[in-house]
Every structure is written in C-alpha cells, then in structure tokens.
Amino acid sequence: MSKKTKNKSVNVNNLDKNEKSKTTKDSSKFKIVFGVFAKIISYLFVIKALFTIYCIYLVYVSLTNVPDLPKVDVNVRWGVDNNTHDTRIRPYRVIFSDAMESEIRALFEDYRLMERKIKSFKNTAWTYGVHSDAFAQFFSHWIFKYKFRERVKFLNKYDHFLTNIQGLDIHFVRVKPKADKNVKVVPLLLLHGWPGSVREFYEAIPLLTTPRPDYDFVFEVIAPSLPGFVFSEAPTRPGLDTYEMAIIMRNLMRRLGYTQYYIQGGDFGHMIGSHIATIFPSEVLGFHTNFPVNTSKLSLLTWLLGGLLWPSYFGNGIEDRMYPLKDKMEFYLEETGYSHLQSTKPDTIGIVLTDSPVALGSYILDRFMIFTNHTNKFEDEGGIDKYYDFDKLLDNIMLYWVSGSITTSLRIYKETFAGSRLNNLAQVPTSVPTWALRLKYELFQHPDYMLRWKYTNLLGSTNLDYGGHFAAFERPKDFSDDVFKAVKAFRNFK
Amino acid sequence: MSKKTKNKSVNVNNLDKNEKSKTTKDSSKFKIVFGVFAKIISYLFVIKALFTIYCIYLVYVSLTNVPDLPKVDVNVRWGVDNNTHDTRIRPYRVIFSDAMESEIRALFEDYRLMERKIKSFKNTAWTYGVHSDAFAQFFSHWIFKYKFRERVKFLNKYDHFLTNIQGLDIHFVRVKPKADKNVKVVPLLLLHGWPGSVREFYEAIPLLTTPRPDYDFVFEVIAPSLPGFVFSEAPTRPGLDTYEMAIIMRNLMRRLGYTQYYIQGGDFGHMIGSHIATIFPSEVLGFHTNFPVNTSKLSLLTWLLGGLLWPSYFGNGIEDRMYPLKDKMEFYLEETGYSHLQSTKPDTIGIVLTDSPVALGSYILDRFMIFTNHTNKFEDEGGIDKYYDFDKLLDNIMLYWVSGSITTSLRIYKETFAGSRLNNLAQVPTSVPTWALRLKYELFQHPDYMLRWKYTNLLGSTNLDYGGHFAAFERPKDFSDDVFKAVKAFRNFK
Numbered sequence: 001m002s003k004k005t006k007n008k009s010v011n012v013n014n015l016d017k018n019e020k021s022k023t024t025k026d027s028s029k030f031k032i033v034f035g036v037f038a039k040i041i042s043y044l045f046v047i048k049a050l051f052t053i054y055c056i057y058l059v060y061v062s063l064t065n066v067p068d069l070p071k072v073d074v075n076v077r078w079g080v081d082n083n084t085h086d087t088r089i090r091p092y093r094v095i096f097s098d099a100m101e102s103e104i105r106a107l108f109e110d111y112r113l114m115e116r117k118i119k120s121f122k123n124t125a126w127t128y129g130v131h132s133d134a135f136a137q138f139f140s141h142w143i144f145k146y147k148f149r150e151r152v153k154f155l156n157k158y159d160h161f162l163t164n165i166q167g168l169d170i171h172f173v174r175v176k177p178k179a180d181k182n183v184k185v186v187p188l189l190l191l192h193g194w195p196g197s198v199r200e201f202y203e204a205i206p207l208l209t210t211p212r213p214d215y216d217f218v219f220e221v222i223a224p225s226l227p228g229f230v231f232s233e234a235p236t237r238p239g240l241d242t243y244e245m246a247i248i249m250r251n252l253m254r255r256l257g258y259t260q261y262y263i264q265g266g267d268f269g270h271m272i273g274s275h276i277a278t279i280f281p282s283e284v285l286g287f288h289t290n291f292p293v294n295t296s297k298l299s300l301l302t303w304l305l306g307g308l309l310w311p312s313y314f315g316n317g318i319e320d321r322m323y324p325l326k327d328k329m330e331f332y333l334e335e336t337g338y339s340h341l342q343s344t345k346p347d348t349i350g351i352v353l354t355d356s357p358v359a360l361g362s363y364i365l366d367r368f369m370i371f372t373n374h375t376n377k378f379e380d381e382g383g384i385d386k387y388y389d390f391d392k393l394l395d396n397i398m399l400y401w402v403s404g405s406i407t408t409s410l411r412i413y414k415e416t417f418a419g420s421r422l423n424n425l426a427q428v429p430t431s432v433p434t435w436a437l438r439l440k441y442e443l444f445q446h447p448d449y450m451l452r453w454k455y456t457n458l459l460g461s462t463n464l465d466y467g468g469h470f471a472a473f474e475r476p477k478d479f480s481d482d483v484f485k486a487v488k489a490f491r492n493f494k
Numbered sequence: 495m496s497k498k499t500k501n502k503s504v505n506v507n508n509l510d511k512n513e514k515s516k517t518t519k520d521s522s523k524f525k526i527v528f529g530v531f532a533k534i535i536s537y538l539f540v541i542k543a544l545f546t547i548y549c550i551y552l553v554y555v556s557l558t559n560v561p562d563l564p565k566v567d568v569n570v571r572w573g574v575d576n577n578t579h580d581t582r583i584r585p586y587r588v589i590f591s592d593a594m595e596s597e598i599r600a601l602f603e604d605y606r607l608m609e610r611k612i613k614s615f616k617n618t619a620w621t622y623g624v625h626s627d628a629f630a631q632f633f634s635h636w637i638f639k640y641k642f643r644e645r646v647k648f649l650n651k652y653d654h655f656l657t658n659i660q661g662l663d664i665h666f667v668r669v670k671p672k673a674d675k676n677v678k679v680v681p682l683l684l685l686h687g688w689p690g691s692v693r694e695f696y697e698a699i700p701l702l703t704t705p706r707p708d709y710d711f712v713f714e715v716i717a718p719s720l721p722g723f724v725f726s727e728a729p730t731r732p733g734l735d736t737y738e739m740a741i742i743m744r745n746l747m748r749r750l751g752y753t754q755y756y757i758q759g760g761d762f763g764h765m766i767g768s769h770i771a772t773i774f775p776s777e778v779l780g781f782h783t784n785f786p787v788n789t790s791k792l793s794l795l796t797w798l799l800g801g802l803l804w805p806s807y808f809g810n811g812i813e814d815r816m817y818p819l820k821d822k823m824e825f826y827l828e829e830t831g832y833s834h835l836q837s838t839k840p841d842t843i844g845i846v847l848t849d850s851p852v853a854l855g856s857y858i859l860d861r862f863m864i865f866t867n868h869t870n871k872f873e874d875e876g877g878i879d880k881y882y883d884f885d886k887l888l889d890n891i892m893l894y895w896v897s898g899s900i901t902t903s904l905r906i907y908k909e910t911f912a913g914s915r916l917n918n919l920a921q922v923p924t925s926v927p928t929w930a931l932r933l934k935y936e937l938f939q940h941p942d943y944m945l946r947w948k949y950t951n952l953l954g955s956t957n958l959d960y961g962g963h964f965a966a967f968e969r970p971k972d973f974s975d976d977v978f979k980a981v982k983a984f985r986n987f988k
Contacts, residue, residue, distance in 0.1 A: 124732060341831035355850040
C-alpha cells in the first residue's frame with residue numbers, strides 16, 4: 001500500500017478536515033445522503049416487489065377459484081298455474097291458419113317502408129344496418145313467393161310435442177331413427193339460441209337420424225324450443241335465466257325417459273348445454289358445442305393479455321379469429337348494440353317487434369347476416385343472396401311471428417346477463433367429455449387450451465375454414481359429420 | 495485514532511483476511527452487495543420518477559391540447575338536387591289528413607300486443623323496459639282520446655316554414671313577439687334533440703315572445719327541425735353529423751337575415767349550439783344550455799378521478815347528480831342500449847320503427863319517461879301519469895309518425911358518434927358568453943368549473959331541484975325565466 005493511500009485511510013474519520021478540496025467534501029456529503037436515500041428506496045422496492053407478488057397471487061387465486069354451484073332446485077315452478085302436475089306428452093302441430101295469413105297480408109299491405117323516407121344511402125352496403133334495397137328484396141319474397149301452406153307442411157314434417165315441465169308447456173321436435181338392431185340409438189338434445197329456433201336443425205335432423213356405415217350408433221333427436229321461444233311457454237315472473245333453462249331442459253329429458261344423453265348447442269344453446277354438463281355431469285354422456293368459448297374471467301384476461309403480448313402464441317392456431325385485439329374490440333362494440341338493448345329493455349324492443357312483421361323480419365335478418373359472416377356488412381345488399389334461401393330464413397321468422405314470442409325470447413338476455421350466476425358457472429370446470437366445432441366466422445372462439453380450463457375432457461376440436469354462427473343451419477352436413485365424430489370419441493372415452 | 499481502527503483502516507483492502515469473524519465478513523459482503531443494489535435501484539427510481547413526470551406532462555398536454563377546428567365548408571351540399579339554389583322561405587303547415595288517420599287507425603286495429611304473449615311481469619315496474627300495462631293505457635289514449643283534428647290545429651298555431659339550405663329543405667317554426675318600440679326584439683334559435691322535436695317548445699314559446707316588466711328585450715323565436723327530423727329533409731349520403739348540422743343551422747339564421755343571435759339547446763341541440771358557438775363565435779351573442787356538460791377528455795377524466803378520490807370536492811355542489819361513480823356507471827350502462835344500437839345500426843331499428851305506430855310510440859315513450867326521471871322505472875307503470883299529459887307526448891310522436899322520419903333522425907347517432915370531430919370540438923374552448931340550466935334528473939351534468947374549461951365565459955348557472963332532460967317541455971316557465979335571466983347577463987357582459 002502506498003503511503004498516500006495509507007494516510008488517506010488513516011484519516012478516514014476526518015475527511016471533513018482540510019486535506020481535501022471543498023468539492024470533494026460536498027461530493028462526500030452527497031454520497032452519504034444518497035446512500036441513505038438509496039437504502040430507503042431499496043427497502044421500499046423490496047417491500048413493493050413482495051407486495052406485487054402477493055397481489056399477483058391474490059389475482060391468480062381469484063381467477064382460478066372454483067365457487068360453489070348455485071343451489072339447484074329442480075322442482076321450481078314457473079307457470080301461471082303451479083298446482084297441476086300434468087306429465088302427459090301431447091302431440092302438437094304448427095299452424096299457419098287462414099286468419100293468420102290474412103292478418104300478416106293486411107300488415108304487408110300497410111307496409112310503410114316509404115322509399116323516399118327510409119331509403120338507405122347508396123354504396124354503404126349494410127354499414128348502417130339492414131339496407132332498405134336488400135330488405136325490399138327479402139320482403140318481396142315474403143309477400144309474393146313464400147307459400148304459407150307449403151311451408152307449414154314442411155315445418156310439420158317432424159313430430160312436434162308439448163309437455164309441461166315445472167309449470168311451463170315446453171315445445172319440442174322429436175325424431176326417432178329407423179335403425180337395425182345392431183345399431184345403437186342414442187339420445188341427442190339439440191339446443192338452439194337467439195334469434196334461432198328448432199328450424200335451424202331441420203336439414204341436419206335426417207343426417208343425424210340416418211345410420212352411417214362407419215358408426216355403430218345413430219341419434220334420436222330431441223330439439224326443444226327454449227322457454228319463451230316460439231311455442232314454448234314463457235314464465236310469468238322474472239328469473240328464468242340460462243341456468244334455470246338448463247334445469248328445465250334436463251327435466252324435459254327425464255320426462256322423455258332419458259337419464260343419460262348427449263347434448264349439442266350453439267349460442268344460448270351452448271350456454272345451456274354447458275350448464276347442464278356442469279350441474280348434472282353424470283347425466284351428460286358428451287357435450288358438442290359450435291360456440292367454443294370459455295367465458296371465465298381467466299379466459300377473458302388471457303385473451304386480452306395474449307392480444308397485447310403475443311397473439312400468435314396465445315391464439316394457438318386460431319389467432320386470426322381472435323386477434324388483432326383492436327379490430328375485435330371494435331367489432332364487438334359495433335355488433336353488440338342489439339344485445340345491450342335486449343339485456344336492459346327487452347320489453348320495449350319486444351313491443352316494437354311484436355306489432356309488425358316487417359319490423360320483426362328486418363331485425364332478425366340483420367343478425368342472421370352479420371353472424372353468418374361479419375364481412376357481409378361490406379357486401380352490396382348484405383350478402384343476403386349468398387348464404388341462405390329466403391324460405392329458410394322466413395320459416396324461422398314466421399315461427400316467432402305466429403307465436404308472438406319475440407318479447408319473451410328477448411328476456412333471456414336480461415335474465416342471463418343481469419345476474420351473477422353466469423360468471424359463477426363459468427368458473428366451475430366439468431369433466432363431461434366435450435368436443436368443439438369452430439366455424440370460421442363464429443363471433444367468439446377460444447383455442448383448445450382455454451376450453452380445457454372449463455371442459456377438462458375436451459377430446460378434440462374441428463376447425464372449418466368457412467361458415468359462421470349458425471352451424472347446423474348453414475352447414476348441416478359438416479355439422480352432422482362432426483357430431484358423429486365427436487360422439488364416437490365420447491363413446492370410446494367411456 | 496485507536497490502533498485497532500488504524501490497523502483496520504490500513505488493512506482496508508485486506509478485509510478478507512482473518513482479522514474478523516466469519517459473520518462480520520459475510521455481513522460486510524452483504525453490505526457491499528446491498529450497497530451496489532441500492533445504488534442501481536435508486537438510479538432506476540430517479541429515472542422512473544423523471545419518466546413518470548414526463549408522462550404526466552404528456553398526458554396533460556394531450557388533455558389540454560387545443561386542436562385545429564375541422565375545415566369549415568359552409569357551402570357543402572347535402573340534397574338530391576344540388577344545382578338549384580332556391581332561397582325562398584315558403585310557408586308550411588302540418589297536415590294530419592283523413593288518409594293518414596285512416597292508415598294509423600287501421601294499424602291500431604291490427605295492434606298485435608297480445609295480452610297473453612307480451613304481458614310484462616307483475617311488480618317489475620319499468621325495469622324490463624316499457625311495461626305492457628302502462629303502454630296499454632297510453633295506447634288507449636291514442637286510439638280513443640287523441641283528437642287528430644284538434645291536435646293538428648294546435649300544432650299549426652305557430653307559423654311553419656320551409657327553406658332550402660345547402661340542398662336540404664329545412665323546416666322551422668318562427669314566432670315574432672308583439673312588442674312596443676322600446677323593447678328590443680332579439681333572435682333566439684331553439685334547438686331540440688332526439689327523440690324530441692319543435693313540439694318541445696310549444697308551451698315555452700309564448701313565454702319567450704311576451705315582453706316582461708323587468709326586461710328591456712324580448713325574443714323572436716326560430717325553432718327548426720334538425721335535418722332528417724320530422725319535416726326537415728334528410729341528406730342522401732353519409733356524413734351529416736352535429737358539426738355539419740351546426741353549419742346548416744347557422745346558414746338558416748343567415749337566410750332569415752340574422753348575423754348575430756342567441757342560441758338555446760338541450761341534448762343534440764346542446765351539441766349543435768355548442769358547435770355553432772365554437773365555429774362561429776362572433777355570430778353567437780350568447781349560448782344557453784340545459785344539457786350542461788363538457789365532453790372533453792380532461793372533463794371525463796376529472797369526473798372519473800373525482801369520483802374515486804373526492805366526490806364532494808370534484809362535484810362542487812352537484813355531487814349528488816354526478817356520483818357515486820358506481821351507481822352512475824351502472825345507470826349509463828343500463829340506459830344507453832338505445833344509443834348503442836342507434837349509433838351502429840340506425841337503419842335496422844329505423845325500418846323496425848317506421849312500420850308500426852305502436853312500435854314507434856313505445857320506443858319513444860320509453861326514452862321520455864326514463865330521461866324525465868330515471869327513478870320512473872321503479873314506479874308502477876313508469877310514472878307516465880305523473881309528468882305529462884298524453885296529448886303532449888303523442889303530438890311529438892305523431893310528428894315523427896306522419897313524416898316517417900324516425901330512421902333519418904336516428905342516423906344522427908351514427909354520424910356523430912362514429913366520427914372524431916365531436917372529440918376535437920370538445921377540446922376547443924369558446925369565448926361566447928354561456929349560461930347553464932341544470933335540472934335535477936338531467937342524465938349528464940358537470941359543475942361550473944368543468945364547464946368553464948370549454949365555455950370560458952360561463953356567466954352563471956341555475957340548479958333546479960326538479961325536472962329532467964326535457965327542460966322546455968317539462969318546465970316551460972322555469973325554462974323561459976332562465977333564458978331571460980341568462981340573456982340579460984349576456985347583454986350586460988357585452
């Protein structure tokens with residue numbers, strides 16, 4: 001050690017003395033102050049880091065927490081008369097009577113779509129909603145080409161029934177297959193959504209009820225109308241959400257003698273089917289969904305963060321259907337006005353849609369076109385000529401019209417989204433074997449790993465490069481093929 | 495200095511040697527490592543603090559940034575025929591013809607509000623939207639007690655005119671006062687919103703056009719229908735937002751010979767009036783608003799932060815109308831479904847509402863009741879018996895009905911909220927003297943200090959402990975009194 005160093009070292013406690021320049025002195029003072037400051041900051045940093053970890057832990061616990069299922073009352077009553085317990089299964093027929101036809105034709109004549117006043121803008125396609133030109137085309141089919149008598153015959157080609165479940169007359173279509181003894185007949189509950197109906201399944205039903213060479217089973221189809229939809233009676237008091245509908249659908253299957261069965265659902269039908277699988281896992285042999293979403297908080301957060309951080313990784317093969325986040329958010333904002341209104345003021349918009357077939361037709365048509373392919377809104381006339389024949393769409397609209405059930409159907413939004421049960425149920429996993437069918441333009445869809453958080457036995461999934469929200473209605477063949485494939489997997493799994 | 499110290503000091507570079515216990519050695523090592531760590535953390539802390547300050551500065555700049563006004567083209571044309579330049583002011587009369595009455599009565603007869611099917615739930619008041627019982631009451635007044643002939647006479651009690659502005663026939667009511675020479679007649683532009691019309695001002699007009707003892711001025715009233723509303727022609731192409739409407743309204747006043755005038759507005763009328771005051775400040779002598787909001791980003795953020803931090807301070811006297819934040823957010827979510835739909839799909843809901851008077855009536859009634867007093871939804875039958883006589887409400891609905899203008903009126907939502915101009919204009923202050931009238935149940939309202947960020951010469955404000963969104967319609971006397979008071983202040987200020 002040099003002498004200089006030694007001297008300095010010796011005088012380590014006397015640095016303030018005049019051996020150093022003033023600058024050095026100030027600098028040392030600064031160093032001391034800074035040292036204390038640094039220590040405090042560092043302790044704070046450590047505390048904050050620990051606190052952050054603790055917060056992340058709390059968030060994780062909250063996201064993965066499995067709440068108790070809401071209390072199940074399988075005998076709750078929803079009807080006007082809750083004392084009679086009628087267990088009959090009564091045949092039913094769809095009726096388009098002469099009086100009904102006269103009524104709707106009178107309203108057609110009064111059609112007030114005055115060209116001058118509500119002509120949509122040129123070259124805006126469907127960006128302002130239904131374009132008046134496209135609607136005029138659709139309407140002229142309804143008034144001039146839609147054959148009421150033929151169509152009602154078509155609608156009655158399957159057997160319809162009513163039976164009273166929990167005080168409500170529930171309508172359903174039931175189709176038994178013609179099958180040899182060596183082909184096992186298995187029951188399949190088909191659940192529609194809004195603004196659909198049993199009509200969605202008409203093309204798929206023969207494909208599901210006809211035996212196939214590669215399969216040793218075939219389906220008996222039970223396709224009910226949800227309570228308040230079409231010919232199923234609506235409740236007379238609030239509270240009939242998708243959770244309660246799940247109980248009613250399960251009780252319907254019991255009434256028909258099935259204690260175990262398969263379920264297929266899309267839209268609200270997905271939610272209800274998912275609830276049945278969650279509440280009564282031992283009764284559901286398998287769940288096929290064409291609305292492949294997991295609505296849990298963890299899933300929502302993953303979708304959001306994934307979009308910000310690494311879409312291709314989090315999208316896991318279907319990133320083009322989930323991201324870019326900004327586009328998706330804008331899309332959801334633009335396309336959820338109907339849901340916002342229906343979730344808050346169902347009766348207002350219900351009165352509005354009950355009084356005019358034109359009103360009802362245009363409102364439902366709007367949703368069918370956008371949900372089938374959201375790019376339709378940039379097509380001349382909304383692409384209405386491309387995806388459906390008009391009779392199909394009108395059958396579905398007519399079922400709502402003749403039953404005057406649009407208001408009660410809308411209430412499913414308010415009952416379901418205003419409550420907290422939906423979120424609770426999304427947090428509870430189910431072990432029922434599940435299969436996901438993803439059509440390209442489905443509004444919401446999640447990859448397998450996210451679905452597995454809810455459906456722990458997701459046995460497989462199918463991605464189609466075409467099609468939209470109404471799988472059975474749009475693509476009956478792909479739909480039926482996939483249901484067969486899925487149920488085979490379910491049966492092998494058991 | 496003790497020998498020990500000296501030794502230690504001397505050996506400062508040899509601390510690793512065996513002069514100290516292992517514990518001390520380790521502790522020293524820790525101290526050094528911790529010291530380095532602390533220094534790094536502290537530097538990072540300082541950098542982060544500076545960065546945070548910089549970010550806050552950027553946010554502040556962005557919030558208080560005054561953008562350029564959008565380019566003003568006062569000659570842009572909106573009509574079908576944009577070559578003729580007709581500057582006549584043509585008399586106009588409201589007509590409820592026999593044919594119109596037959597048509598609406600035929601539709602009344604076809605009224606499909608089937609009791610069984612769309613009966614609203616008992617004891618839910620208006621929480622599901624318009625209650626069917628309340629609507630039945632309202633409807634029976636329409637069909638049995640509303641005297642078409644008397645009402646159209648009433649609607650024609652003031653002089654109506656049409657004049658072509660920028661290619662569109664604009665409808666307006668104009669009422670000149672009977673005043674002595676010593677009373678100055680000043681022009682007042684009254685601007686309505688949605689779903690209102692010129693009918694909103696019918697009770698206030700005589701109060702505004704009659705001289706008062708304490709005032710040396712009286713009003714000549716010009717109340718136009720906004721483009722696309724009622725008898726004002728709608729544009730044939732997209733883009734006519736509130737900004738463009740402001741230009742049309744200003745040009746209307748020029749057509750009538752006024753280069754300087756007062757403006758009163760609520761709802762969209764507030765926005766349009768505010769835009770005129772912002773774009774043409776030298777032409778507006780004063781701006782009276784009964785929709786006292788500042789829609790700038792700074793204002794929105796202040797409202798949000800204020801609600802989280804210190805509602806009573808940020809509310810500045812009207813905190814009960816702005817907070818609690820949670821309640822307000824829930825309220826806005828519940829009550830903006832109509833706006834969400836109209837901002838995205840105006841033509842869809844437009845076709846729906848054009849075809850049935852029942853549809854139109856219930857949809858508009860819903861908004862009138864909630865906006866008048868949002869607690870109406872918890873009242874039996876929505877309080878419809880408490881606030882208005884039905885004739886008043888029906889007059890307004892009839893104006894939309896006979897003109898078939900509901901679709902074109904709805905487009906104001908899409909044009910305005912889909913664009914970016916609204917936000918830009920909110921950021922630009924105006925020096926036009928301003929006065930705010932706050933009715934208790936107005937949906938959105940801000941305290942004076944927030945209004946002053948936009949209206950730098952806010953001369954005063956009035957808070958009423960009653961009333962709602964439709965000031966002139968609900969409280970014509972309070973409304974007129976306040977306009978007189980405000981204009982006196984404007985005149986003294988000049």
